[in-house]
Ligand code: 5GP
């Protein structure tokens with residue numbers, strides 16, 4: 001399925017539409033999961049919404065269903081990647097100070113090493 005409301009200059013819309021080459025970890029009607037190009041942990045998967053949602057501040061209508069679906073995928077992928085037992089981290093960066101660099105909703109799934117708090 002192609003991205004919903006694709007944006008020409010959006011990197012993740014291009015990935016969703018396979019306009020860029022990408023190694024797909026998982027795909028369904030609403031989501032695509034790929035390996036992060038600059039992994040911050042031994043496992044670093046991006047769970048990306050197929051619908052172009054710029055970020056958490058831009059949710060509208062039924063977007064919460066997409067977001068819920070994407071979050072529910074994280075434990076499934078964590079099990080598949082073998083990081084569920086030791087523990088893992090799911091992160092959504094929002095806006096400039098939140099560290100968001102791509103304005104298309106995605107969840108980072110990180111594992112394979114310990115993480116600390118506060119996150120810094
Ligand atoms: P953000 O900073 O918005 O929370 O996360 C964006 C993530 O996308 C970063 O972790 C970055 O490494 C990753 N990323 C940026 N460009 C690409 C790309 O072309 N391919 C892949 N697989 N990941 C990318």
Ligand code: ZN
Pocket residue numbers: 006007010011012013014051052053103104
């Ligand atoms: Zn997009």
